[in-house]
Amino acid sequence: MANDKIKNMEEFAALSGISRPTVSKYFNDPESVRPKTRARIEEALQEHDYRPNMYAVNQNRKLTKNIGIVVPSLVDPYFAEIARNLERRCIDAGYRPTLFSAHGETHHEVDVLMTLRSIKPSGVLLAPLGRATDRAVLEKFCDDVPTLIFDSSVEQFGLAFVGSDNNQFTTHITDYLCRTGEPPCFYEMKTPANPNAHRRRQAYIEAMESFGLTPHVISIDGEGWEFEEISRLGGHKALEEGAFPTNTVLCSNDRLAIGLLTACYERGVKVGRQPDAVIRVAGQDGHPYSRFTCPPLTTISHDYDAVSKTAANALFDAIEGQVEPWKSTRIEGKLILRDSA
Amino acid sequence: MANDKIKNMEEFAALSGISRPTVSKYFNDPESVRPKTRARIEEALQEHDYRPNMYAVNQNRKLTKNIGIVVPSLVDPYFAEIARNLERRCIDAGYRPTLFSAHGETHHEVDVLMTLRSIKPSGVLLAPLGRATDRAVLEKFCDDVPTLIFDSSVEQFGLAFVGSDNNQFTTHITDYLCRTGEPPCFYEMKTPANPNAHRRRQAYIEAMESFGLTPHVISIDGEGWEFEEISRLGGHKALEEGAFPTNTVLCSNDRLAIGLLTACYERGVKVGRQPDAVIRVAGQDGHPYSRFTCPPLTTISHDYDAVSKTAANALFDAIEGQVEPWKSTRIEGKLILRDSA
DNA sequence: ATAAAACTTTTACGCGCGTAAATTTTCGGT
């Protein structure tokens, strides 16, 4: 590979012996030029290592190949995992994904949307903050940019919604817990950052009632995204006060469960389904670390692949012109039986 | 705010009653125009909501305001945390950071570097994969783009290196473990993905020898970045074979420790510093989840703030023209005493 | 071989903005 610095397409076109407009066509779609021409360009490409200037390209294209991926927090392994999954799918589909995190705060989410506008993405995959999302800003954004909402829905904004079926999640695991021991109480944050929390509480209550049982919800104090620590503290308080009416606790999500397990450990409360255990704890999400808690956490897991595949494909379809009415796709979770419940 | 769509700076300049070049100056540096002029522009800005076209701007600027942040894996909470920290600092300093993950693989890291070239960043903060990094590619990249290497150094590439002092980490915690119980053996992966692992093993050996003790290194099998699971399996094997020559295990990093704790739990091996515990386990890194293991993990923590602050500032200085010879800054960690050791 | 179809080349313009040079306006100090 020669080390000559090629500074623009003009020069590269000259070196490859092809006209610049044709080279331009090639970069926009290699299949659009004659095989012989393509071969010559690719040959020159190997020797001279040239890449079109991104900024000049996107200035003139009606549609960039950019896709924005936005999650509430990249520090949360659940979102990190799904973002990774989505990123890969975008790249494989020939797009250029860019990752953004709202860092759990409204104003950051708003900033991200402003930034996104400036890169003129052809589409956006957005997992909203939820309760903390600025509805008006998001709605306006969805009007301007093809946006697919995932993880938690915000009204009927955007192209469509794809997420997990929180009702099924909670109903399913509640059912399991009822069948294998005492019916669970529900452990959650009083003011949850995650909007799915509301759905899950509701689903728990309905499931319990449909089984002819009385639901019990324990709502702990705490603000923000430090779920584990909030739950650890709340767990201590609940255990001390004897706030759990049954020996089975269904947590609104795995991170709360992780914190609760720590609280149990610190108080010497044995968790599990063995005879000598005094409490069963279950989570929801299929958090990457749920396998490594002590005891390993029984949970109901998102189908990460299915969610991200459905979401990504729906966006790609919309970008490529398919117009479909707004719809909501909710994907079932899989129960993961481990030792904690 | 009027809803008229302003399509370029020309129009906006007309509406604000200021000439386009002056408006351009304003956007590049609001302080560079007369206060009265600035006020008029900002007034118009509120009413008409215009933002310069990013692509047109960066096409002509010698130096974009972009900064690339690259980590080996965003799914690893340690890197997610430090990436978050760096991202914030870039934004606060007026830059536009973009996050990239190498997903633990060489070819992805190479791809990221190619992508980075195309966005013409004014600087890059890069945590290399380490052993798996393509040296030649990285070296060439560092020649072309101002790059600051952090977390693990690769020769003397880039502007400088900023990371934790792995020698101090390991020496310090080894010392602590020796003083409070049996001297530790060292638990690591045979072929670690993380290059700091080598330094830490070496530091352990030297520390032990300086204390007049015999070092013992247990190297477990496994490839890739699924440290916890690799460690859990390796831990089972080691415990079964009685491979630990002492009751104290110092893990090369917290993720290995988390897996080992799970293995211990699954075998009913009690971990901790209480009299009835049979093994002590310590980690290294100050992983966000180390607080929530059972028992909570004793570890030596990165000074996340100091590392990211030093790294970011060094890059900013270089971008702003300060030329300094390559240097390596290694920041000490803080021992976090918890129940596991 | 010939005509039609498909592809390239040439030419030319525009995108939205940075930026330099020359000129005019504005401002603070006296």
Add this chain to the structure above:
DNA sequence: ACCGAAAATTTACGCGCGTAAAAGTTTTAT
């Protein structure tokens, strides 16, 4: 009120590429 300096304006060009139109060339089908 006057003058010099600082700032704003006018004018003009260029960045690297997309893209359209017209003309030329190659390929494919008949």
